[in-house]
Amino acid sequence: MSVTKTLIPGLGWTLHGDGRTVRPGDVVAPDERLSWGRTTGIGMQHVVAMFGATFLVPLITGFPPSTTLLFSGLGTILFLIITAGRVPSYLGSSFAFLAPVGASMGQYGMSGALGGIVMAGAGLFLVGLIVHVAGTRWIQLLMPPVVTGAIVALIGLNLAPAAWNNVNVEPVTATVTIVAMLLAGVLFRGLLGRLAILVGVLVGYLVAVLRGEVDFSGVGDAAWFGLPDFTAPSFHVGTIGLFLPVVLVLVAENVGHVKSVALMTRRDLDPVTGRALMADGVATMLAGSGGGSGTTTYAENIGVMASSRVYSTAAYWVAGLFAIALGLLPKVGAVIATVPAGVLGGAGTVLYGMIGILGVRIWVQNRVDFADPINLAVAGVPLVIAIANFTMEFGQIVFEGIALGSFAALAIHHGMSAVARMRGTALPPEARDEPVPDEVAPRPGA
Numbered sequence: 001m002s003v004t005k006t007l008i009p010g011l012g013w014t015l016h017g018d019g020r021t022v023r024p025g026d027v028v029a030p031d032e033r034l035s036w037g038r039t040t041g042i043g044m045q046h047v048v049a050m051f052g053a054t055f056l057v058p059l060i061t062g063f064p065p066s067t068t069l070l071f072s073g074l075g076t077i078l079f080l081i082i083t084a085g086r087v088p089s090y091l092g093s094s095f096a097f098l099a100p101v102g103a104s105m106g107q108y109g110m111s112g113a114l115g116g117i118v119m120a121g122a123g124l125f126l127v128g129l130i131v132h133v134a135g136t137r138w139i140q141l142l143m144p145p146v147v148t149g150a151i152v153a154l155i156g157l158n159l160a161p162a163a164w165n166n167v168n169v170e171p172v173t174a175t176v177t178i179v180a181m182l183l184a185g186v187l188f189r190g191l192l193g194r195l196a197i198l199v200g201v202l203v204g205y206l207v208a209v210l211r212g213e214v215d216f217s218g219v220g221d222a223a224w225f226g227l228p229d230f231t232a233p234s235f236h237v238g239t240i241g242l243f244l245p246v247v248l249v250l251v252a253e254n255v256g257h258v259k260s261v262a263l264m265t266r267r268d269l270d271p272v273t274g275r276a277l278m279a280d281g282v283a284t285m286l287a288g289s290g291g292g293s294g295t296t297t298y299a300e301n302i303g304v305m306a307s308s309r310v311y312s313t314a315a316y317w318v319a320g321l322f323a324i325a326l327g328l329l330p331k332v333g334a335v336i337a338t339v340p341a342g343v344l345g346g347a348g349t350v351l352y353g354m355i356g357i358l359g360v361r362i363w364v365q366n367r368v369d370f371a372d373p374i375n376l377a378v379a380g381v382p383l384v385i386a387i388a389n390f391t392m393e394f395g396q397i398v399f400e401g402i403a404l405g406s407f408a409a410l411a412i413h414h415g416m417s418a419v420a421r422m423r424g425t426a427l428p429p430e431a432r433d434e435p436v437p438d439e440v441a442p443r444p445g446a
Contacts, residue, residue: 008081013314022309029265030088033314042310043318047326049304050092050319053197055336056351057093057293060162060344061101062110064291065336066228068093070327071292075283076320079297082279085313086272087258088305090320091283094296095355096249099158099402100242101293107238110291114233116243117288123247124254125281132274136255145366146375147409148252153359153379154386154405155249156352161389163348170213170342177204177346197347204343213342219334226330231291241399245406250296254280257297264302265311374416382409 013033020035022028033039050072058068075091083089097117104113131139143151167174181200188199208214258276262269276297284294301319305311326332363370363379370376382405389401399407419425 011085013312016312026309027265028310028312029267030086030311030313033312034310039312039314040318042304042308042312042315043322045304045308046090046301046315046319047322048198049195049301050090050298050323051198053095053298053351054092054293056197056201056344056347057095057098059336059339060098060348061113061293062105063101063293064229064333066327066330066333067230067291068287068293068327069323069333070228071283071287071290072295073320073323073325073327075280075287075292075295076316076323078283078286079276079279080313080316080320082282083272083275086267087261087269087276088311088313088316089257089261089276089297090301090316091280091295092298093293094246094250094253094284095351096155096246096253096296097243097294098162099155099400100239100246102162103242103400104236104239108234108236110231111234112236112239114231114288114291115235116239117294118233118285119235119240120243120246120250120294121281121284121286121288123244123281124250124284125278127247127251128274128277128279128281130274131277136270136273139251139255142410143248143252144413145362146368146378147413148248149359149362149366149368150379150382150409151245151248151359151406152252152362153356154382154409155245155402156355156357156359157383158386158389158401158405159348159352159355160387163345163352166341166345166348169345170208170211170340173204173208173211173213173340173342174346174349176207177201177343178349180204181347181350197351200350201339201343201347204346205339208340208343213340214338216338218337219331221334223330225328228327228330228333229291233288241403245402246294248406250280250284250294251277253296257302260302261305261311264306374413374420377416378409378413381412382406 013031016028016032016034017023017026019033020038022034028034034042054068054072055065057063058065072090072092076089079087079089079091097120100116101113104116108115127139177200180203181196184196184199184203188196205214254276255273258269258273280295280297287293287295368375368379370379385408386401386405390404391401392399392404
């Protein structure tokens with residue numbers, strides 16, 4: 001076992017108690033595990049929790065679902081190794097990539113979009129390297145809650161037209177999907193309640209089948225076992241402006257995930273934050289290099305850990321390996337690919353709205369004071385830019401709503417703050433609420 005732990009960091013768990021029960025007030029730490037039977041069961045729960053959001057991204061973008069599942073599992077295993085088993089997490093498809101992938105697909109095709117994903121992963125890796133050396137304080141200074149909230153919100157709201165395009169194709173199915181997702185969130189408790197996305201998709205899919213909107217022709221032709229479709233990336237200067245803002249969101253998502261896990265496990269994980277960022281960067285680069293969706297840490301799986309009180313990384317090894325196995329079943333990918341436009345439009349309507357409101361939640365949790373004209377401008381102007389999808393071209397580089405809105409949020413905050421300090425017009429601390437220290441954005445993406 002010691003040799004294995006040396007070769008693969010993070011392996012080698014100690015048995016928690018009797019391996020069967022978790023006493024009240026206790027948690028199963030990342031370096032502990034329950035019996036392998038119970039660990040496997042919890043790992044399967046993690047797969048179910050991530051599945052609804054993870055497979056929606058390739059369906060919306062047109063990527064092969066099996067390829068995304070394969071790289072999602074591989075990315076999770078890489079994350080566990082790079083963080084030395086200290087940060088339990090599943091890496092699923094990030095919704096932050098939806099808008100830039102959609103825009104780049106129209107200009108450069110799938111390979112160009114994959115090149116953008118690789119570049120975003122490289123950017124995240126570099127940020128992680130800096131954090132590993134210099135700490136996270138500079139991130140909080142660069143992106144205070146008012147900026148982070150604006151960037152998260154504008155990504156969700158920018159996608160509203162894409163949702164409508166799908167809803168308009170099959171409005172009845174889309175409406176049923178929306179209603180099912182909303183009701184599932186309040187009708188069910190526990191794990192089923194947290195799977196509202198998956199439940200809504202399944203209900204909408206059943207309605208689509210009854211209405212004759214599902215084409216099963218490709219399912220019969222798909223093999224049961226085999227490698228998924230791989231696509232090589234191509235790199236274009238024009239995609240830089242589309243994918244650069246995604247790096248900011250991924251930073252907020254990963255830092256927030258590490259802080260949440262640290263709070264629940266009562267461990268200091270700040271020293272591992274840089275590793276977590278680098279790990280997600282590597283996983284995203286790997287996915288983009290072969291045809292998968294960009295990855296991020298998943299809040300859905302935090303819910304599973306919170307309810308089970310099991311934070312063992314052994315369960316995530318099970319989840320990652322099972323996702324890899326699903327990716328090697330083309331028949332599964334073919335079934336997923338039959339999800340019709342109405343279901344995607346309904347799910348997108350709910351998800352994009354929730355992403356937008358997550359940005360508002362960041363403002364509320366950190367008590368952002370909108371009596372301050374700087375905060376008001378940082379929150380308002382970027383949202384209009386993103387919703388209207390402002391576009392600017394500089395040679396081959398095209399900046400659209402998300403990129404321009406993200407840059408605007410940063411420029412307005414730091415620019416107006418500098419002028420206010422210079423002129424002495426900034427609100428004094430006693431005239432506004434101070435942000436809650438060390439609170440970072442909840443992840444929007446998954």
